[in-house]
Amino acid sequence: MIETFYGMQRMPFTAEDPALGIFRSPTWDEVLSRLQYLVDHAGFGVITGECGVGKSTVIRHFCRSLDPATSLVCYLADSKLTPRTLYPALLAQLGYEPLRSGLEAKCAVHREFAQIRRGDRWRPLVVIDEAQGLSPDLIEELRYLRNEAMDGHSLMAVVLVGQPELRDRLRLQSYTAIRQRVTVQCQLIPWDRAEVDAYVAQQLQAVGVDHAIFTEAALEVLYQASSGIARLVNQLCTQSLFYGAQQGHHLVDDRMVTQGIEGEGW
Numbered sequence: 001m002i003e004t005f006y007g008m009q010r011m012p013f014t015a016e017d018p019a020l021g022i023f024r025s026p027t028w029d030e031v032l033s034r035l036q037y038l039v040d041h042a043g044f045g046v047i048t049g050e051c052g053v054g055k056s057t058v059i060r061h062f063c064r065s066l067d068p069a070t071s072l073v074c075y076l077a078d079s080k081l082t083p084r085t086l087y088p089a090l091l092a093q094l095g096y097e098p099l100r101s102g103l104e105a106k107c108a109v110h111r112e113f114a115q116i117r118r119g120d121r122w123r124p125l126v127v128i129d130e131a132q133g134l135s136p137d138l139i140e141e142l143r144y145l146r147n148e149a150m151d152g153h154s155l156m157a158v159v160l161v162g163q164p165e166l167r168d169r170l171r172l173q174s175y176t177a178i179r180q181r182v183t184v185q186c187q188l189i190p191w192d193r194a195e196v197d198a199y200v201a202q203q204l205q206a207v208g209v210d211h212a213i214f215t216e217a218a219l220e221v222l223y224q225a226s227s228g229i230a231r232l233v234n235q236l237c238t239q240s241l242f243y244g245a246q247q248g249h250h251l252v253d254d255r256m257v258t259q260g261i262e263g264e265g266w
Contacts, residue, residue: 009208011207028188032061039125043184044158044181045185046167050164053189053190059127076093086142087109123157126158132163132166134162136174140177146158192228193220
């Protein structure tokens with residue numbers, strides 16, 4: 001209904017649709033640049049941010065942008081990983097049948113990454129999303145995994161992505177060894193009002209809308225209600241468009257955004 005009513009080619013404000021592209025805010029651009037440095041130098045990175053600011057969206061976009069002929073990505077999104085389950089999960093990402101034995105799987109992963117690294121053609125990247133819940137043993141295991149090569153060179157780039165608790169944990173004395181090895185650390189922050197306006201305009205343009213649909217007052221209410229959190233911006237814009245279409249209004253005003261807020265129980 002929304003697409004037909006507003007003359008859209010498809011639904012906007014859907015973070016999981018690669019065709020809509022990514023909003024290149026200054027903060028997001030910085031994260032993408034640092035991720036590229038991380039891959040090029042087989043570094044260890046930590047990306048943190050509040051729930052909903054777009055951490056997973058940014059990292060997935062970056063992984064999709066890598067050349068599959070030279071980059072190998074292992075993406076895990078499991079905060080319950082343990083040293084025992086890590087290696088079977090990595091083997092599955094590498095396209096192998098997971099091994100039952102923890103030690104056997106560990107040796108297989110080390111052997112595979114060492115072989116990839118020796119070829120000097122691939123640049124492996126291991127991404128662990130939702131990493132704020134990882135155990136100290138798992139984080140320590142990642143340090144060993146990276147430093148397994150006899151020549152002192154890291155076998156792969158590793159990036160942990162999680163909520164601010166991850167950053168706070170790594171500041172503790174018990175994490176000194178891993179913290180000293182972090183080469184890239186960045187924090188995603190919510191958008192400001194100008195960025196929200198630019199994002200809304202970009203999303204509408206991406207689905208074939210070349211004119212404003214949200215009034216200035218609507219955008220202000222949207223920004224205040226979402227606090228610039230990307231996920232909330234998407235949800236609220238979608239709800240507002242629903243209310244506008246239901247009421248036959250091609251221009252979404254602040255009243256419709258407020259209805260969207262109340263409809264979502266915010």
